[in-house]
Amino acid sequence: KQEVTQIPAALSVPEGENLVLNCSFTDSAIYNLQWFRQDPGKGLTSLLLIQSSQREQTSGRLNASLDKSSGRSTLYIAASQPGDSATYLCAVYGGSQGNLIFGKGTKLSVKP
């Protein structure tokens, strides 16, 4: 059974720092991996989707990498801003029906 783990569970950094969020999964036979952002009490905003054949994706200050063989993905946030404060969720696609399996998330706080 696929399990997704995110480390750390919470992270507090000063504004301007570069930071890395980690995601690991137990079954390397994944298809795709998606990073989401969730603000308190709100829905999920998709940040990046990495196809299984890709090694990384970039969007603005965000860069996500995928290493299937080691069962790891990282989300790199450059020059963090207070507006980046949110919970970041990693999810892998498993099975033929495309159901997402989520990690428990990393709660990020960026202090001004």
Add this chain to the structure above:
Amino acid sequence: DTEVTQTPKHLVMGMTNKKSLKCEQHMGHRAMYWYKQKAKKPPELMFVYSYEKLSINESVPSRFSPECPNSSLLNLHLHALQPEDSALYLCASSQGAGESYEQYFGPGTRLTVT
């Protein structure tokens, strides 16, 4: 338009009430999903509809009844819920129900059962 809409935003209902949650997308997606998210927990899949047919039911109690009247609309009918069913209910859609399709989420409905 990459938007999934959900109504209502908030819902408070008693254990004897019957209510429905609504989800809509106009992206031409053929797969739609219901997820349940408890506080400080990740979302958990409840149902998957593919081409308006129920393809996955993750052993959800019968007090939750999904319906997909057409390819743009997904409902979740609620009846005789328990207080532990209070959660954020998220709807998502994707172009297809396979693993290569990105899922787009709505803002969710915050449900409180009293």
